[in-house]
Amino acid sequence: MRKKIGELLVQAGVVTDEQVKQALASGRRGQGRKLGEVLVSMGLCTGRDIARALAAQHELPFVEIPEYIPHAVSSLVSMDFQTEHRVLLFAVEQDGRSEKIHVAVEDPGNLMLVDELRFQLRKPLKVFVVAPDDLEQALARGRGEPLDIVEAEPMDMDEDDSPDILPPPPPHDGDASADGAEVLEDILGSTPRPKVPKAP
Known part of the structure; x- marks a missing residue:
């Protein structure tokens, strides 16, 4: 003789005898709803708990269907x-x-x-x-139904959170190599440069 769903759930430690009795009483008041539906609606177990109990009752394996099916x-x-x-x-x-x-x-x-x-x-x-x-x-x-994709909301940025932007370097006179060196100094800070000895 097959065990009842309530017995199997109690045996598995999912619910207690008292909770099963409460669910059965609620099911009778709810025009004959199934015990599993009532237990899930009461938040006492999950749909997978019920499915595992059904599998045990009918001596069948329980399965979580893989994402990919050929x-x-x-x-x-x-x-x-x-x-x-x-x-x-x-x-x-x-x-x-x-x-x-x-x-x-x-x-x-x-x-x-x-x-x-x-x-x-x-x-x-x-x-x-x-x-x-x-x-x-x-x-x-x-059926190929599209998944619900939630678009990311634009991130609000305070003035203090805005990235630091370096001001453009001021114009300099002189050749291009001098301009490049001075621009680097403006960005990286003034760094002493080694003196190049003059040719004899």
Whole structure:
């Protein structure tokens, strides 16, 4: 007999028995919301905690979907289908002479969905459980949705923070070499120069 989600979360040390009882009571008042949803909304655990518990309950591995998924894998089934049914194809495993497709699901209890995928792919599947937020982000990447880019705001600078700008050197008479030396003196400060002995 499978353990309940609440038992698994308590066993894992994520929540206490009392917190599970509070969430169950709140779920009944909230028109039958699932225990996991209530616990997350109460801030007592995360979506990944619930997904790990679901994976343990169904004896399936938990997965954090990688950033990069080969297009040859994700396109085996349309992204519209994957988005609608909350499922994602993310890897292929060579299993002897055949290939095994790695599939991440949000609801491991949806056996009809797994059977439908097997029928469409005509290949064996390895099913993983994924957290809802992780799945949504991966599906968005698969659909090619642009990332939200926050532009950096211009930095306000006080007068004291402004960079020091050297004033242009004053004009000098004389040849170009003398002008260059005097300009360096203006910038670096007056530095005594060695005297060059006169030729006999």
